[in-house]
Amino acid sequence: MASIPCILMVLLICLSLDHMACHGPEQATDIAFLLDSSGSVRDVEFEAMKQFVINLIRKLLKKHTQFAIAQYSSSCHIRVNFSQFNSKGLWEKQVENIRHISGGSNTAAAITKLAKELFVTSGGARPDATKVLIVITDGQSVDGYNLPFAIDMADAKNIIRFAVGVGQAFENSRARQELNMIATSATDHVFIVDNFDTLEKISSSIENHIKTMQSIGTNATESSTPKADRGPPASPGVLMIRAAVCVCLLAAALTVTVLITRKKTSAGGETVIYTNAIMLRGGENNINTPVDTSTVYDTVQK
Numbered sequence: 331m332a333s334i335p336c337i338l339m340v341l342l343i344c345l346s347l348d349h350m351a352c353h354g355p356e357q358a359t360d361i362a363f364l365l366d367s368s369g370s371v372r373d374v375e376f377e378a379m380k381q382f383v384i385n386l387i388r389k390l391l392k393k394h395t396q397f398a399i400a401q402y403s404s405s406c407h408i409r410v411n412f413s414q415f416n417s418k419g420l421w422e423k424q425v426e427n428i429r430h431i432s433g434g435s436n437t438a439a440a441i442t443k444l445a446k447e448l449f450v451t452s453g454g455a456r457p458d459a460t461k462v463l464i465v466i467t468d469g470q471s472v473d474g475y476n477l478p479f480a481i482d483m484a485d486a487k488n489i490i491r492f493a494v495g496v497g498q499a500f501e502n503s504r505a506r507q508e509l510n511m512i513a514t515s516a517t518d519h520v521f522i523v524d525n526f527d528t529l530e531k532i533s534s535s536i537e538n539h540i541k542t543m544q545s546i547g548t549n550a551t552e553s554s555t556p557k558a559d560r561g562p563p564a565s566p567g568v569l570m571i572r573a574a575v576c577v578c579l580l581a582a583a584l585t586v587t588v589l590i591t592r593k594k595t596s597a598g599g600e601t602v603i604y605t606n607a608i609m610l611r612g613g614e615n616n617i618n619t620p621v622d623t624s625t626v627y628d629t630v631q632k
Contacts, residue, residue: 357544358394358459360412362448365428366467366496367401368435371526375496376430378526379466384425385530386464389537391417395544396456398448399425402440403433408447412454437471441480441512449487460543461489464536465512466529469499477511490514490543492536495522496529 363383367376387397396412410424444463449455463484471477484491493513499505500522510516518539521532 358396358456359462359540359544360396360398360449360455360459361390361462361464361540362398362400362412362444364406364440364444364463364465365399365401366403366435366437366469367431367433368403368468369432370435371430371468373430375468375526378529379496380425380428382466382526382529382533384422386533386537387421387425389533390540392544396454396459397421398454399428400440400444400448401428401431402436403431404436405433406436406440406443407431408444408453411448412456414454435467435469435471436473437465437467437508437512438473438476438480441465442476442483445480445483445487445489449489461487462492462540462543463489464492464494466494466496467509468496468526470502470505470508474504474508477508481511490519492519492521492539494529494532495520496526497524 365376365379365383371379383399391397397410397415397417398408398412399410399415400406400408409428410421414424415421416424441463447453449461449463451457455461491512491514493509495505495509500509506522509520509522513519521535523529523531
């Protein structure tokens with residue numbers, strides 16, 4: 331008989347194939363940072379923001395992940411696009427070389443520009459990658475009336491967004507509403523800290539959200555992400571192959587040698603048992619009762 335561990339192994343293989351069919355390999359991810367470089371952000375605070383970005387990239391840097399960095403004030407500047415990011419060891423210098431520029435806070439215009447010019451193939455973005463934008467700002471935008479249009483643009487590109495608010499400005503309800511609008515999910519993707527020196531407090535939370543997406547695909551954000559952001563279901567061809575493999579494995583596992591013995595009972599019943607003497611069926615005997623295997627009349631393949 332096929333042992334229970336053997337059958338369990340087949341089931342585990344089938345479950346593994348099911349997971350692969352649904353989620354595929356590790357998800358490629360394109361992550362962009364949009365840094366508030368307006369006049370309300372001091373130089374030392376901008377440096378703290380850059381250090382936060384460097385530390386988070388260190389945690390997320392892996393083979394299938396690309397990064398880009400942009401800053402904005404009255405205008406938006408893409409300092410490093412996805413194809414320009416140097417993962418060979420020079421990327422930290424690329425971030426350090428970004429300088430504070432001052433000006434207004436045109437957040438909506440900046441998000442629109444990244445949707446049009448960064449999250450595209452010419453900006454180094456990959457069509458099959460999960461797209462992530464992390465916006466860090468210290469206050470309400472001056473072009474908030476354009477924010478719905480910017481968010482529609484980002485949604486059209488399936489960009490998953492995190493909004494990080496820094497400072498007392500977000501005690502204001504309108505400023506908080508802007509963060510909620512910027513983020514894909516007001517519940518899971520909005521973070522507020524007291525000052526730039528405390529940004530590291532939220533680093534692990536953002537890291538965990540993104541790593542979850544990378545390990546099991548965008549379905550990890552299913553509760554908070556529009557349907558357009560979710561990974562595609564397994565194709566019928568993949569499902570058929572998976573089913574065929576499971577059937578073949580299970581058939582092989584259940585090819586067993588069955589020993590047939592006869593045990594005299596008051597009704598002359600016949601008893602059929604497995605090789606380990608566990609009852610398969612039999613006359614008047616209890617279905618769960620082991621029987622005597624000393625008299626073996628035949629061996630058949632099942």
